[in-house]
Amino acid sequence: MAPNFITEIIERDLQSGKYPQVVTRFPPEPSGYAHLGHIFASFLDFQTAAQYGGRYHLRMDDTNPELATQEYADAIADDLRWLGWDWGEHLYYASDHFEQYYAYAEQLVGQGDAYVDSVTGDEMARLRGDARTPGTPSPYRSRTPEENLDLLRRMRAGEFADGAHVLRAKIDLGSPNMKLRDPVLYRILRGHHYRAGDAWCIYPMYDFQHPLQDALEGVTHSMCSLEFVDNRAIYDWLMERLGFSPRPHQYEFGRRGLEYTITSKRKLRKLVEAGAVHGWDDPRMPTLRAQRRLGVTPEAVRAFAAQIGVSRTNRTVDLSVYENAVRSDLNHRAPRVMAVLDPLPVTLENLDGPQTLSLPYWPFDVVRDSPDGLVALPTGERVAPEVAVRDVPLTRELVIERDDFNPEPPKGFKRLTPGGTVRLRGAGIIRADRFDVDDSGQVTRVYATLLGEDARAGGVIHWVSAEQGVPAEFRLYDRLFRVPNPEAATPEDAQAEPIAPDFDPEEIGHEDETKPLDAGFMAFLNPDSLRVTRGLVEPSVTRDPAGTRYQFERQGYFWRDPVDSREDALVFGRIITLKDAWAKATQKAEAPAKAPKPAKVQSQKTEPTEKAAPAALTPEQEAEVTRLTALGVPDAEARTLARDAALLAFLGGAAQDGTFAQVASWTANDLAPGLRAGEVRVQAADLAPLAALLSDKKVTTRVARDVLTRAAQTGEAPAAMVERENLAGGLSDEALSAAIAQVMADHTDKVDAYRAGKTALLGFFTGQVMRATGGKADPATLNTSLQAALNG
RNA sequence: AGGGAUAUGGUGUAAUGGCAGCACAACAGAUUUUGGAUCUGUUUGUCUAGGUUCGAAUCCUAGUAUCCCUGCCA
Structure with missing residues (x-):
């Protein structure tokens, strides 16, 4: 994991001894399958802990009895283990700790920090107010701790109907942060919980349970996605009221989406239900299970996760980053063999008997770049390059790829043409002498002559013996959607603008099931996302382990479909294509008009031609500006000062002499944020001597500013600091x-x-x-x- | 509208007042018995406007854009 703002925090905390070791957790809700969007969060949680010698936990956030299931919990754990993570005994279920949460709830009630509210849900929403209006207290907000405790216990005992009461934190109904307007801590809900059974009829809410569980597990750094920034206030409030020490802290990161991919659970389900894919593990799906079946390796997924950095902005990552991670992993892992996906028969008229060729599994560059000089066999055994070979039968009747013979070749075509030559990989150069066509004009067979090694050929193609090749089905997967942003609202947006990913990278089940589902994405499905062909693969593969990943030369990386492939009926799925410069070139020639992505920021950049007018000042503020400019303050700074009461109040204490302009400048440029937050401890009057030192060139600007910053924190007079630290006087x-x-x-x-x-x-x-x-x-x-x- | 968060090439991410770097993508060349891989090179960037500073992606002010919050979901 590359350095980022979180590793920075961790390093600081470790350095200062705040925590002896870092402890993180990945807390999925087991209400769906993990997908590519989640690997980022899990990678961040697990990898940072691992990197700093800490501990990472897997925690099932399963407090909602209506959503969580054991099947999903097991599936998530299984997928994450496949990725290579090992949390040892640190697998937790939030639902195993209901008793502890409840004890803390009673403590909160006893402290007067929580109360039982008995208004309806609608009424509570109304009383909460909105962004404009502060909330108003519910009539039950003033119940005594004794009353609340009694009610809470009876809630637990099951004396009340669902929804009759809730437990709420007593925080601040007037807070501009809506999350702080007395959030609900417990609700009455009679649902059968897959683990806790029917033991409970009240269930804790996320905002109560999550911080508590973090603290109970000894988590130090609790990472979550950006939409929880407002919730952090509750987190901190709880930690403070309950007196946890040392306590965990919450840090938020930006989500990562992937182009051409949807990650909404409901939309994925829609794909399954509509038959657009064949199930949750259909290799075209973005679920981890599907990517496993596709043949992507855990190493590739982790390399991908490591490459997309961490920041505090939601972003959509270029699909090619993922594809590149998959390809470069496979390049050094997959032995090369040959398969013909769409066969065209070729007769080698001058070849008499069958031959057996011994061909290397690896191209020269993989051998050359091998760190230990050895290369792998399909079994995984590493051997000398000379013995990393397989037998390939060469017979009179062959098949080549239909694409590789063209009677009317386009410019730049480097394959077989009538009368032309091409090299058969590992077998020699052939010349096409004549060919048959059927009634529809399709070529049915090519007759060719095998030439000597002194012949020349421009290209190389792959082939398989028609007589000894093994029949196989090939499943050629392509991206599921035609557009980069299938979840976008309009076709234009779908083509271009990356939109924020519509999923919660950490809380797998987080989705509003009650809202209508926008099925617009279905229109963007790629009709060619799966192409099935039948062809031949060279016979050597039948002896290889089932999990072998191959590069079928010039075609891409493949492996046996782990579900459908059988020994007597091979099914190979394409993990990913090779890069194809030729296809790109021909495509470009055919459709040169295809415009590049419209630059998204450009429109914004050119727009403010009008020149955005700064907000106008009131007459009083204008008067203030006049007064300040008269004292020598430049206009821009005067305007900044004039519109801010906190700054003016501070400046009121400044000496109105030759130093005033400098003090005003510091106030506007250096002290402003601190003054608004009420964190500046130095007095304006104490700044004049420093300004004098500066104008007399006794101290440099840099020293002055440095002193000022520290004085603002400590409250010490700047001139005294200069004196004490001997900062005055120039340099010889x-x-x-x-x-x-x-x-x-x-x-x-x-x-x-x-x-x-x-x-x-x-x-x-x-x-x-x-x-x-x-x-x-x-x-x-x-x-x-x-x-x-x-x-x- | 109130509060919060964010803004660096086509994409993602570094630079913590001092060299705008890296990866992917794109393009060009070399090399190649895979139109793959590899190697070399090139193009492209600090949201806008002001200010502070010897020096600003970074600090200050204003503006713009995007996202989040007003569930008894997580």
Whole structure:
């Protein structure tokens, strides 16, 4: 896992000793199958823990009795194990801890932090208010802890009907964060739970259960997707009220979608139910089970997950990133053999008896690049390249790919043409002498002559003995959808704009089952997502292990379908095609008009020609601007200050002398966010001496700013800090020269690059010298001296 | 509308005030008994406008765009 904002946090926490080791968890709801969208979240959770020598847990978030099933739980665990994860004994079911959650609920009630509400759901929604209006208390909000405890116990005991009461946290009905308006903690629900049975008739909500379970398991870093940022406030509230220490913290990451792929559980189900695919493990599906059956390896999936980075933005990843991961994994794993998917008979008229050729499994470059000099047999055994061979029968009657013979070849065609030559892979060069056609004009047979090795040919094609080749069915999969964004609202959007992935990468079952399903995506199905052909494969494969993945030369990577292939009726599925430069070239020639993706940001960029007008100021603010500019404050800063009461209040304490403009500048540019948050501890009056030091050139801008930042945190007077740390006074010329010389000596390569013309490096050197001198170097003199030194 | 989050080439991601880098894609060439692989090279980028600074992708202000929140789902 490449460094990202989460690993950064973890490293800091480990460094500071906040936690002895990192503990993470992947918490799927077992209400569906894991798919490619989920591997990202699981990879992030598991890999970061593994990377930092920590522990990772698999946790079934199965608190909703209506959705979770053991079958899904087992399937998810199975798929994740296949991916290579091993959580040891750390498999948890949230439902195993209902008793503990309940105990904490009683504690909250006892503390007065939770109450039993008895209004209807509709009423509760009404009372919650909306973004504009704060919520109003339910009439039951003021029940006493004793009353609430009694009610809660009776809820548990089953004295009330479903929905009659809920337990709510007593937080803040006026909060602009809707999640904090007294979230529901428990609901009454008589559903049979697949694990807990009928032991409970009240079930905890996510916002209560999830933080608790994190804490109970000793999780340190609890990662979830971006839509839970608002929920973090509840998380932190609970941890604080219940006094967990050390406690877990929640961090949110952006989701990752994949082009040409849908990941909504309901839509996937629709595909299955409509017969568009043959089941949840149809190799065209994005589920992990389907990708397993397709023949993708766990290593490839993990490589893919590692490649798409982590950030705090939802993104859609280019399909080619996945395809590339699959291909490059298979390139070094799959021995090469030959199969003809769409056979055209060829008679080698000058070949008398059958021959047996010994052909290598691997091309020269795989052999050459092998780290240990060995290569694999289909069994997996690694042997010397000379013995990594198989017998291939060459007979008078062959088949070649129908595509590889063309009576009317297009320009650039490098295969067989009437009278032309081509090399049969491993067998020699042939010339096509004549061919038969049927009534419809289709070529039915080519008659060819095997030439000597002195013949020349422009291309190489694959072939199989018609007499000894083994019949097989080939399933050629292609992407399920024709458009990059099948879940988009309109055809135009579907063609171009990547949209945010419509799934929850972590909570597998998260989906509103009550909303109508937009089935528009069905119109984007690719009618050619599965093509079935019958052909011949070379006989060597019948001796190989069933799980062998091959490259059928020039065709792609294949393996036996693990469900349908039988020894006497082989079925090979195509895992992925090879890259096909020829197909791309011909396609381009045929359809040159196909426009590239419209650039998405371009439209935004050109739009604001009007020049967005900054929000107008009130007359009072305008007056403030006039007053500030009169004191020497530049207009832009004056406007910033004028519109913010917190900044003005701070500035009110500033000395109105020659230092005022500088103090105002700091206020607007450096202190503003801190002032609004009420975190600035320094007084404006204390800034004047620092400004004076700066204008007298006793300190550099950089030192001044550094001091200011620290003073804002500590509250110490900046001038006192300058005094104490001896920051005033410039740098002697000797010291500056020495620093420059030292930096140049430390970075001779950069010096060379600079002298070779890379003048952008000047900033680099400036930065290095600044760092070396603690910011005390005067920028102007530094720059002239530095340039002189570099050019000299 | 109120609150929150985000914005770097075609795509994804680095750069934590100082060299805009990497991967995929694309294009060109070399090489090749796979129109594969490999190697070399090239093109393309900091949302907009102001400001602070010797220096801004990074800090400040405003704007724009996208997403999330107002379930007794997770």
